[in-house]
Amino acid sequence: MNNINDLREEIKNYFKDNGGIFDETLLSQAVNVSGKITEILEKGNIDLLRNARKLIFFIINQNDKDLIAFAEEEGIAWAGHSLTLSLKLEWIQAIRRTLWQIIGKIDEDKNLTDGKKDFYEMEEFINEQIDQFLNSFFLSYSKYKDQMLHKQREMVEHLSVPIIPVSETVSVLPLIGTIDSFRIVIIEEKVLNEIANTRFQNLVIDLSGVAMMDKDVIDYFQKILTGVAMMGCKAILTGLRPDLVRKMVHGGILFEKDTQTRGTLKETLKDYL
Numbered sequence: 001m002n003n004i005n006d007l008r009e010e011i012k013n014y015f016k017d018n019g020g021i022f023d024e025t026l027l028s029q030a031v032n033v034s035g036k037i038t039e040i041l042e043k044g045n046i047d048l049l050r051n052a053r054k055l056i057f058f059i060i061n062q063n064d065k066d067l068i069a070f071a072e073e074e075g076i077a078w079a080g081h082s083l084t085l086s087l088k089l090e091w092i093q094a095i096r097r098t099l100w101q102i103i104g105k106i107d108e109d110k111n112l113t114d115g116k117k118d119f120y121e122m123e124e125f126i127n128e129q130i131d132q133f134l135n136s137f138f139l140s141y142s143k144y145k146d147q148m149l150h151k152q153r154e155m156v157e158h159l160s161v162p163i164i165p166v167s168e169t170v171s172v173l174p175l176i177g178t179i180d181s182f183r184i185v186i187i188e189e190k191v192l193n194e195i196a197n198t199r200f201q202n203l204v205i206d207l208s209g210v211a212m213m214d215k216d217v218i219d220y221f222q223k224i225l226t227g228v229a230m231m232g233c234k235a236i237l238t239g240l241r242p243d244l245v246r247k248m249v250h251g252g253i254l255f256e257k258d259t260q261t262r263g264t265l266k267e268t269l270k271d272y273l
Contacts, residue, residue, distance in 0.1 A: 007122065008060045008138045010106045021048065025101065030094035031043035033087050046074075054110040059099075059129040071133045072215050075140025077146050079148070085141065089134075096130050157186040163194045163203075172201045172265070176209035184220045191224060195231045202272060203228060208239025215251045218244075222253055229258040236272075238265045 015022065026049070027034040033048065040046050051074070058067040078088055103122070160183075164172045174193065191203065213221065228235045240261060247253075255261070262268040 026098045033091045068236040071136035075137045079141045152242040159189040172204045174206045204236045235259045237261045
């Protein structure tokens, strides 16, 4: 691809002499982004104009490894600072159009392509590189967003598992809402760590506010109770609702021998305090 090699040198020369023109042309091609250049720089320390040149040089230098690494880095930066995908897409398409304007001018002046075959070869190469950047960027953006959402949910779930010490030997865990497969893992982690850290001997788990627990979650919950007993703590279940009891009975759930079931949280605390 000799035309690509020639193009590489001509574009380098173009930027030496016409950097300002490139910036102006690019900004005119991306109306929505151009008004946010300063905001994006201040918000995320992302220099869009400098990064546009970096992208172009990765493309014309056929540097796939650095191109993908740059795309992944950009994806994390945009996701981390909550910058929209629509702005990124507009910006990359503006870079694509501006780059082709530069190539058209260089080809007109220097006659880089000799017929349609050379032009199509160049078009295929450059557009594939830009599409590869976009694909890697979107994957990185989505992955980082998913990780952020997972961490946020994990934080919320930890806050929704309040283990309340009511005496030196007794703590209460009131559970409210639906307990799914994600939340039950958080409960396990929180309960076992809290027992290890504070060494209380009795954990009252109030289930009166639990809306739903599937059978696999109930099975997991039984294993948590076994873990509580293994750590030298007694679990006392209160507020068991009829529908939950039916699921447990028909599911063959047998609680650890050290686990007690009581009526209400209020009555239980009277006995233990």
